[in-house]
Amino acid sequence: MSPLRRVWRWADDRLGISDVIWPVLTHLAPRDARWYYVFGTATLTTFMLQVITGIALALSYIPSTAEAYDTLQFITHQAPFGHMAQTFLMGSYKYPREMNWITGVLLFAVTVAMAFTGQLLRWDQTAVWSILVSAEIAARIPIVGPSLARFLLAGDTWGGQTLSRFFSFHVFWIPALIFAFVGAHVWLVLRHGISEPPKAGQPVDPRTYRAWYHATIRREGVPFFPDAAWRDAVFGAGLVIVVAALAVLVGAPELGQQPDPSLLASSPRPDWYLLWTFSLFALLPPSWENTFIIVGPAFAAIVLFLIPLWNRGERSPARRPWAVASVIAICLTVGTLWIAGITSPWSPDFAARPLPPTVVGTAGGPVELGARLFYDKGCEYCHAIAGYGGLRGPDLTTVGDRLTPAEMTWRILNGGANMPAFAGNLTPDQVDALIAFLKSRTAR
Ligand code: HEC
Numbered sequence: 001m002s003p004l005r006r007v008w009r010w011a012d013d014r015l016g017i018s019d020v021i022w023p024v025l026t027h028l029a030p031r032d033a034r035w036y037y038v039f040g041t042a043t044l045t046t047f048m049l050q051v052i053t054g055i056a057l058a059l060s061y062i063p064s065t066a067e068a069y070d071t072l073q074f075i076t077h078q079a080p081f082g083h084m085a086q087t088f089l090m091g092s093y094k095y096p097r098e099m100n101w102i103t104g105v106l107l108f109a110v111t112v113a114m115a116f117t118g119q120l121l122r123w124d125q126t127a128v129w130s131i132l133v134s135a136e137i138a139a140r141i142p143i144v145g146p147s148l149a150r151f152l153l154a155g156d157t158w159g160g161q162t163l164s165r166f167f168s169f170h171v172f173w174i175p176a177l178i179f180a181f182v183g184a185h186v187w188l189v190l191r192h193g194i195s196e197p198p199k200a201g202q203p204v205d206p207r208t209y210r211a212w213y214h215a216t217i218r219r220e221g222v223p224f225f226p227d228a229a230w231r232d233a234v235f236g237a238g239l240v241i242v243v244a245a246l247a248v249l250v251g252a253p254e255l256g257q258q259p260d261p262s263l264l265a266s267s268p269r270p271d272w273y274l275l276w277t278f279s280l281f282a283l284l285p286p287s288w289e290n291t292f293i294i295v296g297p298a299f300a301a302i303v304l305f306l307i308p309l310w311n312r313g314e315r316s317p318a319r320r321p322w323a324v325a326s327v328i329a330i331c332l333t334v335g336t337l338w339i340a341g342i343t344s345p346w347s348p349d350f351a352a353r354p355l356p357p358t359v360v361g362t363a364g365g366p367v368e369l370g371a372r373l374f375y376d377k378g379c380e381y382c383h384a385i386a387g388y389g390g391l392r393g394p395d396l397t398t399v400g401d402r403l404t405p406a407e408m409t410w411r412i413l414n415g416g417a418n419m420p421a422f423a424g425n426l427t428p429d430q431v432d433a434l435i436a437f438l439k440s441r442t443a444r
Contacts, residue, residue, distance in 0.1 A: 370437025
């Protein structure tokens, strides 16, 4: 026996490579499972990519409030929405693969948690407001809410301790859960075998399915490696190239402003994958918000966990009109809300430009100073004057005709529904200048 072979024999005996790894690699897969079966490994590939880039990122990221903002580049998050919709549509969650679905749902939840905690690590203005908004949401949960919010913030308000806490969630706790769930998920895929492509008129019957599957796979199956794995490899490699190209060509998202608690006007917008929920809550009647914020996610979670109860019968989407209709309805709803979230007329316009001199009218004096404050203090994000500014609050083009200085002062100092109170943020002189400016906004 050649020395190389002897070394291999030894290693194989002690490590169990051909006993364990080889059978796993060559497990039989359905012969007609073709290109549309690559999404599972594709998700796994992007996860590995996240792990590797995440570790690289951790080399230079400093989880302190002073450094976080400067040291950060953000990684692209690949949410496995598509994979989930596909397994649902193909009925792959049916007997005996119910637990594959459940571990998949858990993976989905931790992926969202991962993306969300990652967003906070950017430690810019948006990140900090997002965390405050979510702590407020958590605080609305009955009974445990306030303690949960305190747990998230690591105190009564955000600060360095919040950042450390989210860093530990993001790099230790949630990844540990992800590894555990990925392990369970892959193990279950091996245990129950890859589901065969569904055929209409071939319902799943728990009494006969297993025997039928094993007989079929033994007769017609092909070893996963190399017969099926090459497609996964090609698709995975393509995906890595696309992600790398995006990183080079598009790059990391812009960081917002440094967090500053005195800046009242900010844009606590969630990242793209949750943008649709932002529209949902902006468009709901405010009185529904409380209920919806708690009941909505709980309802969604319960439905997702209960889906495997329908674990028998047809798997083919051609015979499951309700499954197809519900996926289409969800895509349309989320898509519409998402588009609304991008335009978001209800949201402050942070791109507003200072009012041009032709609109201000007077050069020098309190009116001009007021116009400058109107921009500097963020009023213009929410209020339009002569077409300049956001649409969140009432148009103030002719506010001088409508309100007395006392009414304006009261509103500015006290705020209102969706307007922050500026009492602590303006000196008496600044208030006078703002009033002088607003007083000059008349129709003539
Ligand atoms: C986050 C958005 C937002 C910002 C920033 C904001 N406002 Fe408002 N403002 C509103 C909303 C919304 C209302 C309506 C409040 C209500 O009716 O309770 C309002 C009402 C007003 C009104 C009364 C208008 C009317 O027609 O009744 C005045 C005057 C006003 N704001 C001035 C200002 C000034 C001056 C600033 C800056 C110092 C400012 N606002 C900043 C959203 C904002």
